[in-house]
Amino acid sequence: MSNNIYAQRRARLASQLASNGIAIIPTAPEQRRNRDSDFLFRFDSYFHYLTGFTEPNATLVLLANGHSILFCQPKDEAREIWDGIRLGPAAAPAALGLQTAFASTELDAHLPVLLENTAVVYFPFATHQGLDGQITHWLEAVRCKARQGVTCPAEQRDLCALLDEMRLIKDASEIATMRRAAQISAGAHIRAMKLSAARLRQGLDTREFHLDAELLHEFRLQGSEYPAYSSIVAGGANACVLHYRADAAPILNGDLVLIDAGCELHGYASDITRTFPANGKFTKPQRELYDIVLASQEAAAAATKPGNRFNDPHDAALAILAQGMLDVGLLDANKVGSLQDVIEQRAYTPFYMHRTSHWLGMDVHDCGSYIEPSEAHVVTEKIDPVTKQTLQVRPSRILREGMVLTLEPGIYVRPAAGVPERYHNIGIRIEDDALVTGTGCELLSRGVPVNADEIEALMF
Numbered sequence: 029m030s031n032n033i034y035a036q037r038r039a040r041l042a043s044q045l046a047s048n049g050i051a052i053i054p055t056a057p058e059q060r061r062n063r064d065s066d067f068l069f070r071f072d073s074y075f076h077y078l079t080g081f082t083e084p085n086a087t088l089v090l091l092a093n094g095h096s097i098l099f100c101q102p103k104d105e106a107r108e109i110w111d112g113i114r115l116g117p118a119a120a121p122a123a124l125g126l127q128t129a130f131a132s133t134e135l136d137a138h139l140p141v142l143l144e145n146t147a148v149v150y151f152p153f154a155t156h157q158g159l160d161g162q163i164t165h166w167l168e169a170v171r172c173k174a175r176q177g178v179t180c181p182a183e184q185r186d187l188c189a190l191l192d193e194m195r196l197i198k199d200a201s202e203i204a205t206m207r208r209a210a211q212i213s214a215g216a217h218i219r220a221m222k223l224s225a226a227r228l229r230q231g232l233d234t235r236e237f238h239l240d241a242e243l244l245h246e247f248r249l250q251g252s253e254y255p256a257y258s259s260i261v262a263g264g265a266n267a268c269v270l271h272y273r274a275d276a277a278p279i280l281n282g283d284l285v286l287i288d289a290g291c292e293l294h295g296y297a298s299d300i301t302r303t304f305p306a307n308g309k310f311t312k313p314q315r316e317l318y319d320i321v322l323a324s325q326e327a328a329a330a331a332t333k334p335g336n337r338f339n340d341p342h343d344a345a346l347a348i349l350a351q352g353m354l355d356v357g358l359l360d361a362n363k364v365g366s367l368q369d370v371i372e373q374r375a376y377t378p379f380y381m382h383r384t385s386h387w388l389g390m391d392v393h394d395c396g397s398y399i400e401p402s403e404a405h406v407v408t409e410k411i412d413p414v415t416k417q418t419l420q421v422r423p424s425r426i427l428r429e430g431m432v433l434t435l436e437p438g439i440y441v442r443p444a445a446g447v448p449e450r451y452h453n454i455g456i457r458i459e460d461d462a463l464v465t466g467t468g469c470e471l472l473s474r475g476v477p478v479n480a481d482e483i484e485a486l487m488f
């Protein structure tokens with residue numbers, strides 16, 4: 029993305045700050061993995077959204093007049109031999125299109141001066157451990173100058189409130205990156221499906237990690253930096269563990285495989301789940317449940333359009349899932365009543381226990397309020413029909429063009445008394461990434477088939 033975009037975002041943010049306000053946004057800290065090895069560095073999403081800068085140990089300071097100051101690692105030949113080239117403060121303004129840069133080692137010297145006589149300090153609350161303590165420390169230094177006539181900001185405000193709203197609506201360059209990330213992930217899912225069928229046909233011992241390796245290979249081959257989250261590759265009953273990770277369990281003939289994996293590309297996540305027969309052919313009970321989940325996702329997609337609410341795709345998916353559970357006997361109407369009863373009493377919960385959507389963007393579970401800000405004051409009290417507790421309900425977010433959300437319904441059947449045996453240990457989720465358009469939604473991740481017949485044809 030061009031520097032222009034980051035400068036425009038900073039200008040938009042600055043225009044929303046109180047006059048004489050100042051915003052402080054650090055990147056993420058480096059994280060120790062074990063002994064002297066660090067996790068691969070991943071920048072902070074807010075910081076990157078405003079700078080495009082990927083080095084660690086950096087802080088952006090933005091003034092309400094639009095002036096941007098970057099603190100970044102100083103040039104240091106000895107360190108650069110070990111850790112790589114640093115941009116350095118001399119080159120940073122031109123390279124990143126901002127006004128001033130200093131070495132990050134000068135942060136403590138400059139911040140008290142920058143904070144002098146400002147009115148409001150903004151920073152992301154509860155996202156950077158230790159940041160509030162650091163800011164308090166700088167403010168103490170400002171207060172010490174009170175007798176010289178220096179004023180100290182009287183107010184601290186959460187910068188996330190402003191940045192989350194900006195990040196929720198994706199601009200054209202963000203959509204292009206997300207579209208490409210979804211394409212890469214779709215290609216990786218296709219490769220994993222094909223590998224599974226091919227290995228089983230050859231009678232090879234096939235483990236979850238074989239399919240995980242295939243995903244990673246395709247992600248990197250196509251230029252993605254890393255997975256957007258830990259890939260789930262779950263054979264058979266493991267699919268019923270929602271946060272299962274790719275491990276070493278065998279992929280068996282006759283089982284389903286659930287893969288929930290997406291790459292991160294230039295800071296943007298994709299998030300795709302496909303569930304497919306390990307050997308390329310669904311059994312009858314697997315297909316019955318699969319088609320219910322797919323129909324529920326189609327209903328969710330039809331409900332994903334501007335003007336609808338964030339909860340609408342979930343409610344649409346739920347109605348199809350619950351009816352399907354009644355139809356196939358996962359739920360017994362004699363015990364749980366009508367479709368309406370199932371939904372009201374949440375009788376579907378043993379088989380569908382998560383929500384259908386989340387925002388998607390720089391973070392896989394992206395920022396952005398799920399409550400409609402213009403109606404946040406509209407609070408309705410409701411008695412929960414299950415717990416009998418009083419709930420306060422606020423109107424869910426109105427969908428707008430440029431928002432991106434996942435649609436990821438599922439059915440997970442753990443063996444239990446009264447549950448038809450032919451469905452035991454089947455876990456199915458189907459997840460796509462939906463961009464809200466002017467009239468409906470575009471599924472960015474449909475480069476990998478989702479229809480059961482098409483999956484079988486692909487794996488044949």
Ligand code: GLY
Pocket residue numbers: 257288299386392436459
């Ligand atoms: N893979 C995380 C999610 O689907 O939300």
Ligand code: MN
Pocket residue numbers: 299386434436459
């Ligand atoms: Mn998801």
Ligand code: MN
Pocket residue numbers: 288289299300301459
């Ligand atoms: Mn997912």
